[in-house]
Amino acid sequence: MTSPTTTHSDQDNTRVIQTNQDPVSIYYIHPSDSSTNQLVSVKFNGDGFTKCKRSMMLTLFAKNKLGFVNGTICAPDVSSPDYKAWERCNDLVISWLLYNLDDNIARSVLFLKTARAIWKDLEKQFGYISMPQISSLEHKLAELNQGQQFVSDFYTKLKTIWDNLDDAYPLPTY
Structure with missing residues (x-):
């Protein structure tokens, strides 16, 4: 060969x-x-x-x-x-x-x-997110507030939750 x-x-x-x-x-x-x-x-x-x-x-x-x-x-x-x-x-x-x-x-x-x-x-x-995990993410999102954090730190936490939720609900592909 x-x-x-x-x-x-x-x-x-x-x-x-x-x-x-x-x-x-x-x-x-x-x-x-x-x-x-x-x-x-x-x-x-x-x-x-x-x-x-x-x-x-x-x-x-x-x-x-x-x-x-x-x-x-x-x-x-x-x-x-x-x-x-x-x-x-x-x-x-x-x-x-x-x-x-x-x-x-x-x-x-x-x-x-x-x-x-x-x-x-x-x-x-x-590679999946369970309903309790989704619920926990939604709860974290609802409870999140900036408080004394810098805007960049707050935005990073917010975006991380959004990204995790996007992963749980991916857009359908055709």
Whole structure:
């Protein structure tokens, strides 16, 4: 099985490089991408999934690996020259996800085979807001007042509640 390649043309020179060595490739792994990269500032412990999800998605997008969790980068056929590169990147994304989860949560998804499967499981477990949580947010919103806070601090608290409520009632997509 040969390594997948990308052809780049620089004026009169044409060079062929392996896909996993091409910085624009989805299979490229930067030398600084270790399995213990911290994607979010605090490991996810089951609280505040929306914030954790957003932070992880931003980091994965920046690393050109978001498709491994959102389902846009699917596993190629095992006989494809891209399969080993896909498998290596999938395993790296899995290690990032596991490293950024609390130990108990990480153990619950440890044996899932793809980053996509882990992501879907986390969304299923933590990606919803219950009616008591919504009620609590609405109560906090009703009780919130500026008091002696700076306007910026008050607005940040207000916006955080609004964002959490927006997450609970996402706009429908068609």
